[in-house]
Amino acid sequence: MSWVTKTLSSSLGKKLIMSLTGLFLIIFLVGHVTGNLQLFINDDGQAFNIYAKFMTTNPAVKILSYVTYIAIIGHVVYSIITTLANKKARPIGYQTSRASTNSAWTSRNMGVLGTIVLIFLVVHLQGFWYEMHWGNLPVVQYDGEEYKDLYSIVKFAFAEPLLVLLYVVAMVFLGLHLSHGFASAFQTLGLNHKKYTPAIVFLGRVFSVVVPALFASMPIYLYISSLN
Amino acid sequence: MNLTLKIWRQKNNSDKGAFKEYKVEHISKDMSFLEMLDVLNEQLANKGEDPVHFDHDCREGICGMCSLYINGKPHGPEQTTTCQLHMRSFQDGEVVTIEPWRATAFPVLKDLVVNRSAFDRIIQAGGYVSVNTGGVPDANEIPIPKKIADEAFDSATCIGCGACVAACKNASAMLFVSAKVSQLALLPQGQVERKERVERMVSQMDAEGFGACSNTGACEAECPKGISVTNIARMNREYFSAVVTSDNI
Amino acid sequence: MILDSKIPEGPLAEKWTKHKFNMKLVNPANKRKYEVIVVGTGLAGASAAASLAELGYNVKAFCFQDSPRRAHSIAAQGGINAAKNYQNDGDSIYRLFYDTIKGGDYRAREANVYRLAEVSVSIIDQCVAQGVPFAREYGGLLSNRSFGGAQVSRTFYARGQTGQQLLLGAYSALSRQVANGKVKLYPRTEMMDVVLVDGKARGIVTRNLITGAVESHSAHAVLLCTGGYGNVFFLSTNAMGSNVTAAWRAHKKGAFFSNPSYTQIHPTCIPVSGDHQSKLTLMSESLRNDGRVWVPKTVETAEKLRKGTITANDIKEEDRDYFLERKYPSFGNLVPRDVASRNAKLICDEGKGVNETGEAVFLDFRDAINRDGEAAIRAKYGNLFDMYQQITGYNPYKFPMMIYPAVHYTMGGLWVDFNLMTSVPGLYALGEANFSDHGANRLGASALMQGLADGYFVVPYTIGDYLAQIPQTKIPTDSVEFQKAEKDVKDRIQKLINIKGEKTVDFYHKKLGKIMWDYCGMARNEEGLRKAKAMIKTLKSEFWSNVKVLGTNEELNQSLEKANRVADFIELGELMVDDALHRNESCGGHFREEYQTPEGEAMRDDENFAYVAAWEFLGEGQEEKLNTEPLVFENVKLTQRSYK
Structure with missing residues (x-):
């Protein structure tokens, strides 16, 4: 085994991958939420569609998107590997446990929260990402150029209250996942400092509320719009 | 006070084990938890039953020999060692569940006694400064800022009881290992073997079958000596920078 | 029997240096041919095991705890003395020597105490080099405090956990040698007997506390670093497992037991x-x-x-x-x-x-x-x-x-000569287990000093002198002597289990403790001591006829472990009473009510009792024989201790 694989298969190395992929996905979320804010522009989806085309065609973005796929897969695969190893470290559990007195529920249930987020992600990707790439989308023209009208699909989808509910609930879970994951990623990297850690923890709390809330507000907004 | 005790009984390592219920009466609130178990054992012995085996030695909170997972927490409801836990922390009529530390790396030997020699092997992997007796410089030739000395002490105060492993949902030994890594990484004496040490100790920790860290902070919350998870962050830092910069292929 | 303390000739300050030069050395290449057994892994045991392994000897280290790090040295709080004079307050090796001799009420050997003070400075250097986080001043240098009756600040400390930090230092040195393969560690293993071959200590018999297996281990020398016997009082500040068994079994095999009544x-x-x-x-x-x-x-x-x-x-x-x-x-x-x-x-x-x-x-x-x-x-x-x-x-x-x-703390212990060897050749006693350096009373922060001095800086030198004079051939464990010792141990265990009496071990231990505390505790008198002796004799026969030991030998059996230890405590208790009874004076930790000044202070009798009492076991049921080693004071003047 080379030192690289040896390091990455150590308990610390595995957590390093979780941390780095997690942090990358946090950055991805920032980009994703910022871009999608264009859904709130009252232009019948023009800005959003132009943005969608840019995101699927720009070569730099393309590379980034592959990194994102790898990050997601890495995050999931390594979470499974570590969870299995962790289970092996304690095959017989305690009959009585009062873990709630020593740690946050979210921190102990990242696997469950992550799985829910993952299930949502599959639904989400299938509904929009797959459609955008390979689906049969209607086409619109702005300034003589053709664009796939992703906006119409989005608008149509979020007229369905059940789907809106699913998205809102999923965002709650994403928020819970982030509420531990954000600061935890820094701790794993060894970035724990008297001066900065409180700020990181605070930022993590804000992030885990604001970003999922913004995401959730989009389907809600579109649903309300669809009522008029 | 009177109590009902639900205690894990297991004849030896290969026995399956099960909980058994016992009653103890007229327990004084000034007793330590282990003295309460002494009362039970005296009771059992008088009846000719095998006493409940548990590890303990100094009974003043420093040797780290006592363990016990009491009512869902390592060392019981207070942040101290079981030997320093007193019965005033319990209510009359309470049901108290007592389990051994649970971890693959800490196999049960009998009843509540577990084998923690995995910790010794981790220290053997590098938890020392390689100096032979004699031939060392005068103690005051190595000035150390008070703050650093104090911080190193805070890490060195670990008693190796294993409550961190017991508390962790992953049975991870990171707090224990990182405390020793930190102590020696902070001090000038530890610099020479700094990289080698952390690499070897982490690798031994993994070989023993401890879990990974999920940063739940349970270890810190349950550590009777209040060892902080900042040690774990330091160990991570030490480890990553060691593997990147050392010449161990 | 003449007790030869082997104190070197010459002026006090040069004795140890000269002695080190005069001792024989073992060639580095030959060191690996010798095996040394170290029983106990506290400050004395861990430091000795590590230092001997560093020198090249093959060491086997035994402890009854689950890890060497748990030895009761860990509980020492206050600090460790050393004559560094870092505080510029007039300390010196001679002053530490003088304070210790005086503090011990003039019942310790001058040469031993001087050596202790001399090597104290090296201990601090050694511990700091190991990474022991002693308290420091803002300038980065070591901090000191005054402690326990000393008028200079010579105590080094690590908050209230000095013993812990020093032990973890010694434990880390030991761990390093375990990793190097020079020390083989036997945790949860209790020494049950010493084995003598041709009058020399050649090994031990142990019981594996998990499986109950009784095993023999041979070596060229055996070091007992097994601590004190304060638990004879049932209630003490000792750890629950602290016991006298190793020292007592050695005593019964011929090692003299000194000053057992000196209790702190x-x-x-x-x-x-x-x-x-x-x-x-x-x-x-x-x-x-x-x-x-x-x-x-x-x-x-x-x-x-x-x-x-x-x-x-x-x-x-x-x-x-x-x-x-x-x-x-x-x-x-x-x-x-x-x-x-x-x-x-x-x-x-x-x-x-x-x-x-x-x-x-x-x-x-x-x-x-x-x-x-x-x-x-x-x-x-x-x-x-x-x-x-x-x-x-x-x-x-x-x-x-x-x-x-x-x-x-117990100042008494196995008698040792200047080389820390007991009266049995090849059998050494270090730390609290020996009697050597504290006289009748130990000063605060001196126990850690003595344990580490013995282990790091005395025995590594003196053991070579002995080993250099014996053959390097491996010692077999299938000899008659080992077989007999094993059989005796097994018989004794079986005997304890077979009593199947009515009272638990703790019952007897508590009873013994009460007798000792009431009659052989802080103040003693002839009448009480005579009464105690009779009571202990009765207790002993009751114990051996009515104790209840549950379970079998072939398992983890804490009731059996305790029974085995308490049986030895009872016998030791009797010897403590004998010692207290014979010493018709008051000194340090031994206060006889009949011998006090009008103000109620201890009154020594230097004329008749300026000696080390060394008790010799003559056989079961027989009174022990008193041997004495006169204490010669050439450098200090014997005065009544006054702290007024």
Whole structure:
């Protein structure tokens, strides 16, 4: 085994991958939420569609998107590997446990929260990402150029209250996942400092509320719009 | 006070084990938890039953020999060692569940006694400064800022009881290992073997079958000596920078 | 039998240096051919095992705990003395030597004590190099405090956990040698007997505490680093597992036992709270630097305290008797341990004890808190105050602490010569297990010093002198001697199990403890001691006919472990009484009521008792034979200790 694989298969190395992929996905979320804010522009989806085309065609973005796929897969695969190893470290559990007195529920249930987020992600990707790439989308023209009208699909989808509910609930879970994951990623990297850690923890709390809330507000907004 | 005790009984390592219920009466609130178990054992012995085996030695909170997972927490409801836990922390009529530390790396030997020699092997992997007796410089030739000395002490105060492993949902030994890594990484004496040490100790920790860290902070919350998870962050830092910069292929 | 202490000739300050030169050396290439057994892994054992392995010897280290790191040295709180004179306050090797000799009430060997003071400086260097985080000043240099009756600041410390830090240092050195393959570790293994071949110690028989397996281990030399026997009193500050078994079995195989009656009763322990008590907890002596010891002036007020109708804070300043300050104006609350303890007992005997049982005095921090502020006191003693509150439920910042003396350390132990060898060739005793350096009373912060001195800096030299003179051939464990020893051990275990009596082991241990405390404790007299001797004899026969040991040998069996240890404590108890009875004087930790000055201080009899008593086992049921080693004082003048 080379030192690289040896390091990455150590308990610390595995957590390093979780941390780095997690942090990358946090950055991805920032980009994703910022871009999608264009859904709130009252232009019948023009800005959003132009943005969608840019995101699927720009070569730099393309590379980034592959990194994102790898990050997601890495995050999931390594979470499974570590969870299995962790289970092996304690095959017989305690009959009585009062873990709630020593740690946050979210921190102990990242696997469950992550799985829910993952299930949502599959639904989400299938509904929009797959459609955008390979689906049969209607086409619109702005300034003589053709664009796939992703906006119409989005608008149509979020007229369905059940789907809106699913998205809102999923965002709650994403928020819970982030509420531990954000600061935890820094701790794993060894970035724990008297001066900065409180700020990181605070930022993590804000992030885990604001970003999922913004995401959730989009389907809600579109649903309300669809009522008029 | 009177109590009902639900205690894990297991004849030896290969026995399956099960909980058994016992009653103890007229327990004084000034007793330590282990003295309460002494009362039970005296009771059992008088009846000719095998006493409940548990590890303990100094009974003043420093040797780290006592363990016990009491009512869902390592060392019981207070942040101290079981030997320093007193019965005033319990209510009359309470049901108290007592389990051994649970971890693959800490196999049960009998009843509540577990084998923690995995910790010794981790220290053997590098938890020392390689100096032979004699031939060392005068103690005051190595000035150390008070703050650093104090911080190193805070890490060195670990008693190796294993409550961190017991508390962790992953049975991870990171707090224990990182405390020793930190102590020696902070001090000038530890610099020479700094990289080698952390690499070897982490690798031994993994070989023993401890879990990974999920940063739940349970270890810190349950550590009777209040060892902080900042040690774990330091160990991570030490480890990553060691593997990147050392010449161990 | 003539006891040859092997004290080297020459001036005091050159004895050790010259001796080191005169001793034979083992060629480095030959060292790996020798095997050494070290029993016990406390400060003395771990440091010896590590140092010998570093030299190249093959070491086997045994401890009954689950890890060497748990040895009871870990519980030492206050500090370790060393004549570094870092504080420029007039300390020197000679002063540390003098203080220790005087503190020991002139019942220790000059040469040993001087060597101890001499190597003390190297210990600190060694520990710092290992990464022991001693307390430091802001300038980065080591900090010192004055401790236990010393008028200079020579005590190095690591908060209230000095023993822990030093032991972890020695344990780390030991661990390194385990990793190097030079030390083989046997945790959860108890020594059951020493094996002699042709009169030399050639190995031990052990019991594996998990499986019950009785096994033989051979070696060219055996080191007993097994600590003290304070648990003979049942209640002491020793760990629950601390025992005399290794030393006692060695004694019965021919090693002389010296001064067993010299017991140190530590003045600042948390008082007994009830019959359930399993052990006593020490509060560091350093508390006496700021705490003031007092009781009410009148018995009536003390009675009110005991009934709980008033608290300490209700008692006015003029109604308090700061008895140590009153009787010893120059040392005040900082008088040596034996003096502080005896005075606490005396004042409680007068009916002025302050807790429910009447056996406690106050240790009050009110004035210190008013003077320096609560924060300063918390910074110094925070962990001790927390521990006190945890155990007693009282907040010592608000109410004075209650303390009472408790058995803490035993100055007696196996007789050893200057080389730390017992009267059995090849059998060594180190640390608290030997009798050597503290005389009749040990000064604070000197136990850690002695344990490490023996292990790091004495035995690595002296053992070579012995090994160089014996063949390197491997010693087989299938010889008659080993087989017999194994059989004896197995028989004894079986005998204990087969008694199937009615009383538990603890029942007998508690009974023994009470006899020892009542008649051979802080104050002794002839009548009481004679009574105690008879009581112990009866207890012994009762134990061997009516003790109940549950379970079998072939399992983890704590009841059997205890029975085996208590059986030895009973026999030791009798010898302690014999020793206390024969020593018709008072000195240090041995206070005979018949021999005291009009002011109630210990009265030595240098003419008749300036010697080391070395008891020789002659056979089961026989009285032990007293051998003596005269103590010659060439450098210090024997005076009555005065701390007034």
